[in-house]
Amino acid sequence: MRQRPLSVMRDELVDYEPAMERMKELVGERQREERPDTLWLLSHPPVFTIGRRTPIEHLPDPSRGVPVVETTRGGQLTYHGPGQLVGYLIVKLDEGEGIVDYVREVELRLVEALGKLGLPCERRDTPPGSELLTGVWTVETGRKIVSIGMRQSRGVTSHGFALNVDGDLEPWKWAVACGMPDVDMTSIKRELGRASMDETVAAVIEAFEGYG
Template sequence: MRERRLNLIQDDDLVEYEQAMQRMTELVKARQQDEIPDTLWLLSHHPVYTVGARTRPEHLPSPAFGIPVVRTGRGGQLTYHGPGQLVGYLIIKLDPGEGVVDYIREVELRMVAALEKLGVAAERRETPEGSELLTGVWTRDTGRKIVSIGMRAGRGVTSHGFALNVDGDLTPWTYAVPCGMPDVDMTSIARELGDAAPDMKAVREAVADAFEAAS
């Protein structure tokens, strides 16, 4: 991983997803024009499902659950966002020859480092055939998925990012098919560590440190 010094933006209150997308679009445009540095924006959303272009209709939740579904321009498939989850939007200018998938691999490694610091043994995982890496981060001991990642790049600048389950309600994940994986078991730091789990403030600090981000 190359050294990347990121500017850190944080929102303590819950942010509506569509409002966040509008601001993210503005940040991406500013980065494309070199008006701002590489940026990590940490926040949490009100309950919402977001879906990528490859999400199958049968993977969507029933409208009866009352959680909105929003289509996005990112890669990846269905993801749930809600209180108790830390979302990180990454507005990064890629190096020449570096693709968005290359950067996603870096994001995974940095999230593994953050989780290790917080006491959760974590890892990237290969497909069952072992031919490629699955996107995201899993717990090493229990084999559950704890970080979802979906990104895209335009004019050499990334957008969207990762979602780390910290201490929120995991039930909404069971209403749909996360990440296009019917058998995936979604987890959180609180589920893995119980009473020893750190609070959201400590998690934010560990993630910011892992990305070398400071305000």
């Protein structure tokens, strides 16, 4: 992977919809060359977000009390909550570079970050003719630990990844995550018996060659 420095923004817990408004502002600034490529790291209060093609039968029961918000990213249903590290990537792609190419790069960088934390992980190849199988899975247990959903507008990416660090995994069972009925979502804490958000943030920033 080539060197691609990113300016890093770090926040703690930010409500999803205000975060989307701020992300739109960041994308506009990048399109106008008013800011460098940016990685915004944060977490959200409990919320399910859905892509435009998420089937209604994949949604959680409303009685669970967790809001469901439609979003503009690719992918299907994802859960966000405390203890999860969300990374929004506002990056200007090179000429001829597509969003799928960049998503695959993001997967590799997160595999690298998780490896530094002592958790071997992998991305998965997509069978020919199938929809892109995005995300990161643990090698030993085969569980999914990272969800990825992105989009591109006028050459600049938005949205990004959700890495489960030490949050509650129960809400993932209330819906069909990522369009995969049989997926078993996991976290760093579940796999290693321990987790540190600060260490995870540091490993992710190093993997994305951030500065700030």
